[in-house]
Amino acid sequence: MENPIWGDSIFKRKKKADNIYTILKQVPIFSELKNKELSEVEKIVHRRKYKKSEPIINIGDPGLGMYIIVKGSVEITEEDNAGQKKTLAKLPDGAFFGDLALLDESPRSASAIALEDSDIIGFFRPDFLDLLYKKPKLGIKVLLALAKVIGERLRRTNELLVQIQQKKDVSGSG
Amino acid sequence: MFPAVDNYAFQLYSQIMKTFWRVFLILLGIAFLIFVFPYIKDVLILVIIAWLLSVLLNPLVNFLEHKDLRRSWAILIVMVLIIAIVGFSFSLIIPGIIRAVESLTSNLQSGVISEFSVKIEAFFEKNFNNAELARNVTEKFNEIGVKLLGSLGTFFKSVGSFLSSMVIIPFITFFxxxxxxxxxxxxxxxxxxxxFELSLNILHKVGNQTSKYIQGQAIDALIVGMLSVLGLFIINLVFHNPIPYFIFIGMLAGIANLIPYIGPVVGAVPALVLAIFSNPPNLGMVLLWIVIVFIIVQAIDNAFISPMVVSKSVNMHPLTVVVVVIIGGNIAGLIGMLFAVPFTGIIKVSSSQVIWGLKNYRLDFSPRPEETFPVKSG
Incomplete structure (x- = not known):
């Protein structure tokens, strides 16, 4: 049981806030991992700091891996045919992006820019493939979780597609 | 009075100064490297050998790690195994080689091979009617032989310092x-x-490609060495042991194979020389079969082994090979000559990955947010 006096002390909170396990635990692909497994992941992730307005990934660059926002916020943008930037999303602390690049090297479909000074964790395909070979049990856990995330996203996309199709059908028959 | 121009000039000046200092520091770094190179050359060679070994052993370590072994234990097991194998092989081969080189040197110096010289003289006299030329040729041959074997003897006698390197290299390799x-x-x-992403991607790709290249070269050398040993073993069986130390000679041919075009010839020479000095009754046939064995091994290597294990992207022009072997020899002697081509191969593979990265990544060279200059108002 947590000590009521020291349990929520400023020191512990600081330690906890800085604890990479806590941050990784928030990300769906790592949420099922035990602390020992998270320590293996911790060894292969990269922690970076980005200044406000600094690009994190550029649209069209070869995909290399995913990023998790530890602190700060990130804007996801794409360019239309005229070269105009269009904001797709603004991501807060704990959000992640670029996860599809863990599977292949296809060009990035959008750019990501830090909206404020941000602390970000990068998890990349070569390290992920290395993990899959060296620690297959752990690698498969992460892979399965990644498949779930992508599957869920595909399901939502399908639902949206059906809704749009239905709207189109209704407006067409009306 | 002219704030826009003033601001532009200020930015331009800062950028020029920044570029100047970058170029200056790079040139200073290069000058420093050139200055310290002679002092760090030996250590650098040890580190490069250790790095090559680490690339070769890494797949074995990864395999053991894959089998749920801790990485440190996996490295220890692999290294102890390799040291035991290399140590055992050396303890068998090296003393014999030193004895052989010493006896060959004394043979050359004491003129025991005069029988061979007489044969050459007779050949020249009969075909060119010039005994003087024949004597010059045999004298030169003797001189070169003594020099070559002398340096070879020194090389093997310096096995002591080589062994001390053998302690340092595993240490560096481990880490x-x-x-x-x-x-x-x-x-x-x-x-x-x-x-960041560009560097990370290139680093991974270069690592992968160089590992594949080095491992491919090592497998190629091993197979060529084993085939050469097998060929020489058959010759020894048929002609009653005309080639002593054929295992060592075969493995040497495998290692020499790291140098394209030159290696196969260099690999065959020790077998031919040893056969000549052991002077079997049917020397001509033995020499012919040694040449045939090495030609067959090369044909098998070029047709089947090399295309499978060594990347085609590192094919080199013969002129490039000769130039880099000479440069390698000048920098690090025998080891430099041996590793010059693989090292050039690594540089070729790496540069192709760097070019890929530069082509595929959109590099934004505009100043970073903290590098931008606030525009003066008014």
Whole structure:
């Protein structure tokens, strides 16, 4: 049981806030991992700091891996045919992006820019493939979780597609 | 009075100064490297050998790690195994080689091979009617032989210092395998954000390609060595042991195979020389069969082994090979000659990956947010 006096002390909170396990635990692909497994992941992730307005990934660059926002916020943008930037999303602390690049090297479909000074964790395909070979049990856990995330996203996309199709059908028959 | 022009000039001046200092520091770095190179050359060679070994042993370590063994234990097991194998082979081969080189040197010096010289003289006299030329040729041959074997003897006698390197190399290799990933991460953490993904991707690709190339070369050398040993063993069986130390000679041919075009010839020479000095009754046939064995081994290598294990992207022009072998020899002697071509191959593979990265990544060279200059108002 947590000590009521020291349990929520400023020191512990600081330690906890800085604890990479806590941050990784928030990300769906790592949420099922035990602390020992998270320590293996911790060894292969990269922690970076980005200044406000600094690009994190550029649209069209070869995909290399995913990023998790530890602190700060990130804007996801794409360019239309005229070269105009269009904001797709603004991501807060704990959000992640670029996860599809863990599977292949296809060009990035959008750019990501830090909206404020941000602390970000990068998890990349070569390290992920290395993990899959060296620690297959752990690698498969992460892979399965990644498949779930992508599957869920595909399901939502399908639902949206059906809704749009239905709207189109209704407006067409009306 | 002219704030826009003033601001532009200020920015331009800062950019020029920044570029100047960058170029200056790079040139200073190069000058420093040239200055310290002679002092760090020996250590650098040891580190390069250790790095090559770490690349070769890494797949074995990864395999054991894959079998749920801790990485440190996996490295220890692999290294103890390799040291035991190499040590055992050396203890069998090296004393014999030193004895052989010494006896060959004394043979050359004491003129025991005069019988061979007489044969050459007779050949020249009969075909060219010039005994003087024949004597000159045999004298030169003797001189070169004594010099060559003398240096070879010195090389093997310096096995003591070689063995001390054998302690340092495994030590460096251990840490390169254990902490290689940490070194990469430490390096990549210093790279600015705008080059981060590009550098990481290139680093991984270069690592992969160089590993594949080095492992391919090692497998190629091993197979060529084994085939040469087998061929020489058959000759020894048929002609009643005309080639002493055929296992060592065969493996030497495998190692020499690292140098394209030149290696196969260099690999065959020790077998031919040893056969000549053992002077079997049917010397002509033995020499012919040695040449045939090496030609067959090369044909098998070129047709089947090389295309399978060595990347075609590192094919080199014969002129490039000759030039880099000479440069390698000048920098690091025998070892430099041996590793010059693989090293050039690594540079070729790496540069192709760097070019790929530069072509595929959109590099934004505009100043970073903190580098931008606030525009003066008014």
């Amino acid at each position: 390169l395998i254990k902490d290689g990933r940490r070194f990469n991460r430490a390096f990549i953490s210093k790279v600015p954000n705008k080059y």
